[in-house]
Amino acid sequence: MILTGWNETMENIRIQISRIARCAQLAMLLEVSATPKPGNIDRDHNYTDTRFEHFLASAVGVYPVLEKAASSKSGAGSLIHEAVIESRRWQKGGNTHFGAFTLLIPLVIAAGKCENTSCLKAQVKKVVRETTVEDAVEFYRAFSEAGVKVKPVGQLDLGDASSIDKTREQGLTLFDLMEISSGYDMIAEEWAHGFHKTFECAASIQDKLGRFGINDAVVLTFMEILSRHKDTFIQTKFNSEKAEQVSVKANEILNKGDICEIRDAIHSFDEELLKAGINPGSTADIIIAGLFVLLFEGVRF
């Protein structure tokens, strides 16, 4: 009888872990599918070497790492590293989800520790604050694996292997690194300030879901975030002024009164950004994190 109870508990835990991992996976799929997300890859837009299908394969490939995160089987840093490795094992399109993994992994770890959905906000703050120096080291390794462009963090260049030694010497945790970068990096800011934009994003998509359907709810929320925050990916690839211009333009579009006018303007904006190679990738990462929160809360469509 006791054994039956034990088996049932284990089965329920297994189901919950799988549910959390699937929410994260579906968040990645819904984000990359939502069209048009100005400047980014979506179901109707590819870059030359990285295509929509590479994002599908990456979301599929990473599944076991998401389950490991939901059951807290490793630290956040090594899970982000593993996620990058698994993503690249399943597709040949290069970096697809590095920023997304950096947000999703702590959220998924936190979800796995939650008895109910309302504790997610408090739990994710705790998860990131508890990261260690080893998490920081693994994050560096993930970085060089993913081959992403970034600004140096203070004196530490993420692309430089000697930074690992410096991080160890200075005893910096992954949370410390994120705090240092939070002034100019949207993803790091989420870590440092309680995933504020992520939860706002979830609320915004939910608010629009009934009226516009899942695709347009995501697209409009993407535009909202872009209009309010300079995208880190654009800042790193170009500069702060370019990111600012894109945000101002996004804001102008959303201020057009009529939804049909807004839709048309988003289409033109998309073409303009694609032509100029301006892709607000960090904003897309926030969308994935927000969609995860929403799906974890049980929202379906």
Add this chain to the structure above:
Amino acid sequence: MILTGWNETMENIRIQISRIARCAQLAMLLEVSATPKPGNIDRDHNYTDTRFEHFLASAVGVYPVLEKAASSKSGAGSLIHEAVIESRRWQKGGNTHFGAFTLLIPLVIAAGKCENTSCLKAQVKKVVRETTVEDAVEFYRAFSEAGVKVKPVGQLDLGDASSIDKTREQGLTLFDLMEISSGYDMIAEEWAHGFHKTFECAASIQDKLGRFGINDAVVLTFMEILSRHKDTFIQTKFNSEKAEQVSVKANEILNKGDICEIRDAIHSFDEELLKAGINPGSTADIIIAGLFVLLFEGVRF
């Protein structure tokens, strides 16, 4: 030391199970994304109540059932039934993958029993032949859960609950049911005749992959299958003549010499079929099965 060996073996089995389930999941995602697949839902075409996103959510939702299949934890019939239930739990768009599950589940069970990829063909024949009366009963239950239109199987109407009793009385296995239906049903024919079209489909996609990329390799193979076989879904919804006309038209298009002309003609054909509500759903199911075989063989893009 012995325990370490045992743990390693268990871990390798776990990885293999997850790899197989992910191949099946990615097959579903690549199929629904491939565009234009004349008459069917794809990344650019929705029906009124069933949309592209419902197929994404269904492919995500079914994941744990695919892992169960890869580890032979239940019979084929009850796994197909579970797959339908899980698919509907994750999306509100109705039936998305019933035919696909009917093909994928035995293929995934077989893959889980294979030491190497070359044994898949022989193993899947064995898996379907070993199905039982209980598998048939569970398949009926899956059917009424999915709400799919079908022709009665001999004296047995799949929509009628009393057929379950009749199946039990007559001692019909799921393989028997498929054999009875194999003359007019593409999916049943695969069960009865060694998944012939599925393996042909895999070879055809692989053949085109390097030259055309994954999207067009799938679309062209879809057209090939459609040109050679009357689609069961069209036969059931309309009649045999309509299915024949669609196949003839698909053949005419493929016989245009130039790939650009073929592409244009596929686009027009897609619009024509969508307008008439003619969707070759069973051909799409074969594509999913073929993509699974290809991915299981280790092909990446």
